[in-house]
Amino acid sequence: MSKYARILNNIKRYVSLTVEEEEITSIITSSRIKKKQYIIQPGFVCRNRTYIVEGAFRVFYLDEDGKEHTVSIGVEDWFVTDFFSYINQTPALNYAEALEDSHIFQMPYEDIEPLCKEIHALSEYFRITTEKAFAFSRRRVISNISMTAEQRYDDYTEKYPHIVKRVPQYVLASYLGMSQEFLSKIRKRKMHKS
Amino acid sequence: MSKYARILNNIKRYVSLTVEEEEITSIITSSRIKKKQYIIQPGFVCRNRTYIVEGAFRVFYLDEDGKEHTVSIGVEDWFVTDFFSYINQTPALNYAEALEDSHIFQMPYEDIEPLCKEIHALSEYFRITTEKAFAFSRRRVISNISMTAEQRYDDYTEKYPHIVKRVPQYVLASYLGMSQEFLSKIRKRKMHKS
DNA sequence: AGCAGTTCAAGTATTTTTCTTAAACCACTT
DNA sequence: AAGTGGTTTAAGAAAAATACTTGAACTGCT
Known part of the structure; x- marks a missing residue:
């Protein structure tokens, strides 16, 4: 091969x-x-x-x-x-x-x-x-x-969960067009809900 | 300027x-x-x-x-x-x-x-x-x-103490032509003597 | 046999990177 | 005027990566 x-x-x-x-x-x-x-x-x-x-x-x-x-x-x-x-x-x-x-x-x-x-x-x-x-x-x-930042995050997470798990959060935030801190807050919110 | x-x-x-x-x-x-x-x-x-x-x-x-x-x-x-x-x-x-x-x-x-x-x-x-x-x-x-490894180390340390302080030990070891572990041991020996 | 040195493996320490949190702020909507 | 969606700054905590140490077993030489 x-x-x-x-x-x-x-x-x-x-x-x-x-x-x-x-x-x-x-x-x-x-x-x-x-x-x-x-x-x-x-x-x-x-x-x-x-x-x-x-x-x-x-x-x-x-x-x-x-x-x-x-x-x-x-x-x-x-x-x-x-x-x-x-x-x-x-x-x-x-x-x-x-x-x-x-x-x-x-x-x-x-x-x-x-x-x-x-x-x-x-x-x-x-x-x-x-x-x-x-x-x-x-x-x-x-x-x-x-879309709002949160919607973009949800959308991306749903489509590319393996990538989300793999890259550092600040990279993902800069890809999704939001600050790292805000992404951190979005995630925190989700944790409490579920 | x-x-x-x-x-x-x-x-x-x-x-x-x-x-x-x-x-x-x-x-x-x-x-x-x-x-x-x-x-x-x-x-x-x-x-x-x-x-x-x-x-x-x-x-x-x-x-x-x-x-x-x-x-x-x-x-x-x-x-x-x-x-x-x-x-x-x-x-x-x-x-x-x-x-x-x-x-x-x-x-x-x-x-x-x-x-x-x-x-x-x-x-x-x-x-x-x-x-x-x-x-x-x-x-x-x-x-x-x-020279022996220890002599090379002494020699270099004497001439370039500022560089020795500045670079990681494994870099210095690979520069002086010895294993990182051996350099670590040389240093340890010196500490006890002085 | 003993010295000078290596490799390997495991463990620790240190530094760097990444993430979280809080506070103060801005721009829109309602 | 107040709430939502977001930013910035700064500090601290957590996690990961890097760097260092140590011991044991081994090699090659004299």
């Missing part, structure tokens, strides 16, 4: 692969990232699509006041990317930080592009997964403007 | 500068690095000479057994570089890790080279500081082969 079985299986959930496997794996590099390390930093171009084999990451930006806003959280079998930086190959504005010791696969932009031209299935894979991610982020925007 | 006063003053300890100051500072970028972050990683080219304005770094490599060997430790007014990678502009084999939250100035290889051709004083500065660093590393090699 290939070292890259995990990502190949993921690809095969969306498209079917035959002889292309080797071509695809030839552009992948595998690495291990320790908790707290950044794989993307403001000022540097995001050169890779990064697939999480094991572990968890978040993408966040630091506003002028030094406050962190978590843009996305990803665990196994998700991609972490600063999409704007990646697509335009311009310097990133965000950080991508490992929330746990993690194992990742990376594929560089300059290799993916020609390969997608060549391999239809690969192109399809990225199209579909990107569309999903985009749709997801759209819904998040909506939920942010139309 | 310039934002870059600290490095300019350091340069002026070795050579005299007149009008060149601005040209030099124009290639410097300033950044803040949090404890535990790497500024150099295996596989990536070390593009910069990094001057420590405030904080501390170490350079280490990870052997096949996963053991860390600290190659150098630097504090304020020292440079941290993977020299082999920097000079040849080839991928590094070492990590450079912040041991504290730090403030650094960086000058890229591709800017330094032409500037050294142009500004004699700058060339002199790098020549002298590099020679010092080289001589230092030579002596270290000698001390490593000719």
